[in-house]
Amino acid sequence: MRFSYLGPRGTFTHMALSQLSTNEEEHVPAIDVPAALRMVRSGETDFAVVPIENSVEGGVNATIDSLSNGSTLRIVAEMLVPITFVLAAKKDIPLDQVKRISTHPHAWAQCQNWIAENLTEASHVPATSTAGAAKAMADGALNFDAVLCNPLSAEQYGLTVIAEGVADNPDAVTRFICVGTEDTPLPEPTGSDKTTLQVQLPSDEAGALLTMLEQFATRGVNLSRIESRPVGDSLGRYQFSIDCEGHVADERVQAVLIGLHRTSPLVRFFGSYPSALQKPVKLRPGTANQDFASARGWVASLLN
């Protein structure tokens, strides 16, 4: 079993992967999210672990768009990782010597307030990941003075922590997904599942979004995430990346999918998988499997 992940070693993504597999020999770092997913599509790895949503920064567009472009993949698990940052350097230097900080733009955004208060003059040197910045510093990069990274990668790359608790929101958490190819078997329903979809709208009218959401509401299916993404051909044409509560084995989710398939120019299914929080779904009246079954039975009886 091989897992590609957004590397290098020590990233938050790597921490998420370690919830699934602690055997480092199975771990294959990728330079970015598209590369991690490409490895699954090409068969180089069996699964990819990538971030999909951050409680502060929102949806991870690189992941959402890489899922959308290319052969269909299947999400089989989600993992939550609390996000904590430290400021680290080659050696213990005073804060007023930190002028240039390398890190991933999301990390930079999540520490804005702390930086504004403590390092007023610091500027950002972007990196492809927080661990990548730590690794570059360990490798001797000279174009920055410190990095924002997670404590693990500071340790992993032998850096010195010069400030802790630098994240603006101490409760920040990032959600990661584990993705296989389309023929990966569906995880069994657990009663607390999520289903991830991509849905295009039939037209660019506001009413079209309303109509699409009614497909969910009519069957009592809640959304837990919705991201608009451009279709890409012109401004103002959107598709939506959606997580909804429930499993494709649930009749109410099947009814939503049937409704979307009928009325959307494009709907793609990226899998049903256990919710990381395992909070049981609260069913609205008339949306349990037996409600659908008895309703279908009644309609069938009318036809004879």
Added chain:
Amino acid sequence: MRFSYLGPRGTFTHMALSQLSTNEEEHVPAIDVPAALRMVRSGETDFAVVPIENSVEGGVNATIDSLSNGSTLRIVAEMLVPITFVLAAKKDIPLDQVKRISTHPHAWAQCQNWIAENLTEASHVPATSTAGAAKAMADGALNFDAVLCNPLSAEQYGLTVIAEGVADNPDAVTRFICVGTEDTPLPEPTGSDKTTLQVQLPSDEAGALLTMLEQFATRGVNLSRIESRPVGDSLGRYQFSIDCEGHVADERVQAVLIGLHRTSPLVRFFGSYPSALQKPVKLRPGTANQDFASARGWVASLLN
């Protein structure tokens, strides 16, 4: 084959029945709508012909409520009859001698303007049907001077027409239905069909009606008639009598029925039958049978 109908001979209902059967031996007049339907329920007749909707007076509550109360019946056909009235009497009398007019309250309502202009002092003597009034006059009733009835029954009961074209709306039309027991076979779909339902709301909130109508809208099914009727236990609790476009053999109608069955405390199906006007239903995108079939096929493919 025996047909009960809202009698006596010569009623508009009788005219509607004659579109189905011209053999008078098969016709069984009933004293009122509940009686006509009771005969079907008891097996005394095979079918009942009763009015359900008038273009001026609206839904015929006696029919709607008699369908709702008692064993389930099946509507197998609808017939349209243009409504025209004459003022008739035993012999040719001048209008100013007409002080009391007997007729059915609906007929009285539909000639209000003409009466207000031509017979300012006339008062209404109610009858159970327009033909019943004509028959009573022929039988020698003395408590009225003239009747409002259709031309046929004036002729049938040997009355003299003293004024024609007395209906306020010359285009008035009444819709009749032919009703059998629940085991009457469904008429085949024609592409221009109607389905008649009774639906109770889960609560007495305005939002409940909205939610119920969305079950139709989400599947692109139009309503052609909706009547609110009290549930009967208290003011403000309603159920609805509904005609919608389409046949229960149509997948979009089945999807509506499944949605209603799941979410309503009571839904009853009174049949699918050819629309009298045979105007083909204009399907909205994504609501044809093949759209449902291919959507279901897609969802099924996700489960394997």
Added chain:
Amino acid sequence: MRFSYLGPRGTFTHMALSQLSTNEEEHVPAIDVPAALRMVRSGETDFAVVPIENSVEGGVNATIDSLSNGSTLRIVAEMLVPITFVLAAKKDIPLDQVKRISTHPHAWAQCQNWIAENLTEASHVPATSTAGAAKAMADGALNFDAVLCNPLSAEQYGLTVIAEGVADNPDAVTRFICVGTEDTPLPEPTGSDKTTLQVQLPSDEAGALLTMLEQFATRGVNLSRIESRPVGDSLGRYQFSIDCEGHVADERVQAVLIGLHRTSPLVRFFGSYPSALQKPVKLRPGTANQDFASARGWVASLLN
């Protein structure tokens, strides 16, 4: 002050009127509902008292349609009257001698079950009101053996009660309204008010009804009654008679009225008046007058 009402003396309507005025000299009986309202329109009386809704029989079409046709009237009060029936005759006769019963068709409908059980062979002789039947019997009519009327009119016309508690639903209640001309001052808001409207739909599509109901839902205004009535020009074109919670002095009701006026070909306002039950309206969040006022204040501030 003069009140026309659906007469003759002793009707349920008369009982409703007595909640407003006990001075019999002010009471003017009318032969039917349209006549009672015509007297107000012509200035013959100041107000009319007429039934609008029965918990068993539903909306009173004669009232709804007479409000709709002709100059605009104003409802200023509503009254509830519990509905009880007795079977009464000239003298005490055994039930098996009762073959023909005169009463108003609504009363007949509300005693169906009792009649079916106790007077299997009895037939209906329609009357314009239950009190009218009682009066006719007192006046010596011979074409029926007994009447179904309320206890008051049995007493009033000197009849003998031969059976009590004959109504199928002992909790039946009828709602009556008191109606003046358009220039009657609006009753003050009480916190538990009703507003009565007539609304036509912009098209005959099912979606049009949904859109109209959303005008209410968006402002959190509940409906307590909705009746579809034919526009009258052809089958399938409807207008709606609606009671909603709230007073036209409430901003949320004004917002509904503005929305309806913008989008409906016809909307008429028949008044705001205290609800007979005086159950306080439960406001949804964001729909109180101060919510509207502060929202308007905010928008005004953006324009400067």
Added chain:
Amino acid sequence: MRFSYLGPRGTFTHMALSQLSTNEEEHVPAIDVPAALRMVRSGETDFAVVPIENSVEGGVNATIDSLSNGSTLRIVAEMLVPITFVLAAKKDIPLDQVKRISTHPHAWAQCQNWIAENLTEASHVPATSTAGAAKAMADGALNFDAVLCNPLSAEQYGLTVIAEGVADNPDAVTRFICVGTEDTPLPEPTGSDKTTLQVQLPSDEAGALLTMLEQFATRGVNLSRIESRPVGDSLGRYQFSIDCEGHVADERVQAVLIGLHRTSPLVRFFGSYPSALQKPVKLRPGTANQDFASARGWVASLLN
């Protein structure tokens, strides 16, 4: 007049700014979007020009979030800039010598296909802007071999273009906004305007989004952009950044704002300004200013 913008000189943002002001002395480059907006908030500049939406990459989160956090700003104009990229280096080198490419992550994403086909082994060196990458190369940076930037900045920084037309979508366009402080006067309505809002949902239910969108639909106001952004306190709580058609001087837009203000925990107004495309808004029936005015007049007449 001073304009901060996402610098350095030569960025696409700089091209957008040049549509408003060609006087270079008025231009103040900022190191990132938050910095450009901070200069306006602090009074250092009068306006900031920043990107808000890319037809390929979607909403620019840094801009959306920087508008949301901090004192309210006003958008007074929008500008469209077609997006074209070149691959440029210090001197003319063959493509197979290009191993590391520096550019902004959005630019990298928009040239993925071209790179995958022509530079299979190239890796990404992130930069804060495409012009920043070009400037760094001109300044002698050694950690990359080429940059992806716009033709203008290649010229501006004296680089050699080694490949043209490298963007995957030749029709890509980015939308920029010009932002002042809250007291900047509103641009006059032109008949083709946009209004930009931030709206939080009252709860985290799917139905809450539906309800919010109905505030727009009920008044016939179309959305041209909707982005979900995390509120930031936990996963699954969203706010929305919205562009809708129309000007706050339009009554229908005011009605939407009133509805949102009543029902959302937070709604912020970021301005009404002429749409760059100047395509006239197609009004739905009943949503013109005069429809609102006459409806309000009617309601006012009911209150007297």
